[in-house]
Amino acid sequence: MTGFPSLLHSDDEQQLRETVRRQLAARADWSSVLRRVEADDPYDADTWRTLAAQTGAAGLPVPEELGGAGASWRETAVVAEELGRSLAVVPFLGSAVLATAALLHAGESELLPQVAGGERTAVLAVPLSTWPGSSFPTSVSVEGDALTGRVTSVGDAGAADVLLVPAIGPDGPSLWAVEAFEVTPRTSLDMTRPLGDVTLSGSSGRRVAEGAAAEAALQHALMVGAGILASEQLGLAEQCLETTIAYLKERYQFGRPLGSYQALKHRLASLWVEVTRARATARYAAGCLATQDPDTAVAVAVAAAICSDVAVLAAEECVQLHGGLGFTWEHPAHLWLKRAKADQIALGTPDRHRAALADLVDLPLGAG
Amino acid sequence: MTTTGPRTPAAADPTTADLLDRVQSLLASHPPAEVDRLDFLRARFDAGLAWVGYPVGLGGLGIPRELQAVVDAALAAAGAPDNSPRSIGIGLGMAAPTILAHGSDEQKQRWLRPLWTGEEVWCQLFSEPGAGSDLAALGTRAVRDGDEWVVNGQKVWTSMAHEARWGILVTRTDPDVPKHAGMTYFGCDMHVPGVDVRPLRQATGEAEFNEVFLTDVRLPDTDRIGEVGNGWRVATGTLMNERVAIGGQSAPREGGMLGMVTSVWRERPELRTPGLHSELMEQWVRAEASRITGERLRQQMAAGTPGPEGSAAKLMFSELNQRLSGLLLELLGEQGLAYDDWTMRRPKEVHFHGNRPGYSYLRAKGNSIEGGTTEILLNIVAERVLGLPGEMRVDKDVPWKDLPR
């Protein structure tokens, strides 16, 4: 390691954050998010189009020549933080992070500009629980240019115009862009990031990468996804902490504000320490991803392991410290809890990331 | 849009080049291999290369303090002696910033140079038997007598008092006002009559700390730091610096306690079990995350926007040190049953681990007590950072002499 990237938010990043936050507050506050997830089509296409048009959120790391914003994964992470606070139902993770990372890595230039401009939504067809370092999926097979198979629990599948499908053919692994597919919605624990099962019945596709390049593009996408997800988890944890602090300042029991009880103050102060730690790791992972730092794999594993657990802790504390209110449907705490728990499993559980780290830093479990 | 923020100072930076010139001329005028260690350290102080963030004339150059790393690296590469920071931690981390912030010009000139070179060790005379977390309750009395003050009282848990030439001392000068208002801060000469330092043995077997009895100790008014009655404010500044000093040091990956555990893990495969492996990786991740948090704190300070992360640093540090040192003993198994030496000794330096697993485990227990306990730091975070309501207080408006004790 030569030195640390900046772990702070630059002025540009701060400005981007404010724009995104303003948009999301106006268009996707928690009660409208809740109404949406109870409707048939939860996707908030309007908000997604507006974010894409005003901030370039659909293609921040994509170079301007390819129709993107010419920024980097750092700015992408800033948007992820804000989406973690809001839980707006937009296909950011599926399209602007996972699919975009795979397309960029594969050197694709036909679909990428449309995705980066927000005109079309592409989704990487892997179960959301797939982790960096997992073996290439075998659930879809390809013959000629016809793909057949089924991929379960795909995040943002319901919003997809195009799927990026990892498939196994006679010549080994390859990655395909497919436009004809069927999506069966699943009832998902996290209602704000709906999952779907994808079925391909001999659909024809366009090959985007093959062999080692396909494997590398998929691995890269999973790594970027886990790294950016850490920022989403950070935003969610911050939101839970702030909401809980505000509530404990105004709620009185036994003639004093709940926030004056030391048992509760210590819980919130400890949570603040954890969130502080999570923030540093998420910024470090985003900084490493942006410059393809040699330390990226370690940075992402650390951020994913830390931020996953901190987000769950923050959401659980938020529920508990709101009492009965925290358990009602009519309060956002349950939305945050569901997202936090699903995010902990998405793109690798903390334990998977720690196992990956054990290899990376040479601390094997086995007897050498 | 910019894609990356600034990185840490590079060699091309004009200030860095200028600093390296200064280092070269110090090395040329005082070749470390030829001059006496103390002469070298004094010359380094006079060249402004001791702590570059301090003002010119007081061992510094008045430039950003992160640039100190450039000087330290260049001097270490040239084989120059250092000032053994481990044996003068209280002076460097607590007394010096307090003297700089609140001392008179004469005090700065008199105290800072020998403090930095290590010629004069400092200790911290704060805690008393009746005043620990509640430091502002302290009762050591200082009564004015002409140009002097007469001090009587008892201090306790005073680390390194047996080595110290000076102590930073907080006293009660007015018992008739509420406790925070009637305190005054001094530099206390540990060699004057009436100062009696007695060892206090601690859990590790040795006596790093002491009790200090002060009986009719006469201190000149010129050794008072800050105004009469302003001692609490001065002491609060010292405590803030103490927390950064305990938890805020930069370290390489796997530095400190974690490094002791990982090297045993790599060298002794026969000790590995799945449960210890999960604990190891969990703590590895937390340690690395804390290290990155420390770096973020330093970047904030460098950007002139110090965040409240400083309060987190010591909390993280003490928790990690305790978990890791406990893990190391379990990992070592039979060897973890042994202790190296229980004889009563009076160490010259404070070591948090020093490659002694049993000692590290025991010493780490002090980390969540010294410099503000974990509970007190959580109170501070809750009230000052999160803005939660204060405790119901029974002691705020009562004269100190009427407080229950």
Ligand SMILES: Cc1cc2nc3c(=O)[nH]c(=O)nc-3n(C[C@H](O)[C@H](O)[C@H](O)COP(=O)(O)OP(=O)(O)OC[C@H]3O[C@@H](n4cnc5c(N)ncnc54)[C@H](O)[C@@H]3O)c2cc1C
């Ligand atoms: C290794 C070591 C070195 C030290 N070196 C020095 C030194 O050089 N100079 C010096 O002056 N002092 C030194 N100390 C003393 C240290 O600062 C005090 O021990 C510490 O501030 C706690 O005070 P106390 O021991 O009186 O404990 P108490 O204040 O009596 O606390 C007992 C317990 O009660 C808890 N508690 C107290 N108040 C509250 C509250 N309001 N809310 C919740 N919990 C509370 C504490 O957290 C602790 O767990 C050292 C201590 C150690 C262990």
